[in-house]
Amino acid sequence: MDWLGDNQWAGWLTLAIALGVAEMFSLDLVLIMLAVGSTAGLVAALLGAPLIAQALVAAAASVAMLALVRPSVVRRLHAGPELVLGQRKLLGQRALVTERITAIEPGRVRLAGEIWSAAPYDEHLTIEPGETVEVFEIRGATAYVHPVPTLEP
Incomplete structure (x- = not known):
């Protein structure tokens, strides 16, 4: 002791x-x-x-x-990044237009490896195939997209 x-x-x-x-x-x-x-x-x-x-x-x-x-x-x-699931995960992603998109006639985009129906976010735009777009909103099964500006000389 x-x-x-x-x-x-x-x-x-x-x-x-x-x-x-x-x-x-x-x-x-x-x-x-x-x-x-x-x-x-x-x-x-x-x-x-x-x-x-x-x-x-x-x-x-x-x-x-x-x-x-x-x-x-x-x-x-x-603390950590918020877990985003479902359609919210696609917001802000870029997609490639595969069919012409107009306000009157929705087209198609390749988004996250899948083909989605798409409409222009600005209803006065026409987006041609081959353009890159950004997803602004998703309503139902339609992605509302806007063209990504490109820097060309």
């Missing part, structure tokens, strides 16, 4: 390692914050602080990590 009293840092190190290993199984980012608090207790023990001071330092560091660091880390981990 005398060895443990002289080497309190070993207890804090063991606790920090155990919490770190347990965090690998839980993945909640709670136990790792407690492990950081245990590491702060380890540092206090190495500096020669009494056991009560080590415990207070470890508790304060754990609470600070849980309150200040964990929320921003969790928010950053859960």
